[in-house]
Amino acid sequence: QVQLVESGGGLVQPGGSLRLSCAASGSIASITTMGWYRQAPGKQRELVAQITSGGNTNYADSVKGRFTLSRDSPKNTVYLQMNSLKPEDTAVYSCNVIGLHVVPGTTYRHYFNSWGQGTQVTVSS
DSSP: OOOEEOOOEEEOOTTTOOOEEEEEEEEEEEEEEEEEEETTTOOOOOOEEEETTTEEEEEGGTTTEEEEEEEGGGGGGGEEEEEOOOOOOOOOOEEEEEEEETTTTTSSSSEEEEEEOOEEEEEOO
């Protein structure tokens, strides 16, 4: 099993910054992608940013130039630095990690797709 622990959400004024972190733990064999999604009230969940095992990053157009995703591979941790925050960035942000984990008691590797519990980001004056 793979567990995700998120941190870093909160309340910030427009133009401010926040840094989210997500640490994955468990019997992880390899990670394919790590990323953040967000869901605002009344809206569908959308991809904010994602990084692949090869280090390629993908950002939503609405956050390009403001958000930066980085990864600490040995720690299986991903960070989302959010700058120049806007009220429209207000949402619940959830971490997502996809990869392979080792089935306990075996050497068998199985696909996993894990989600964090979500952290609230509120941008308001």
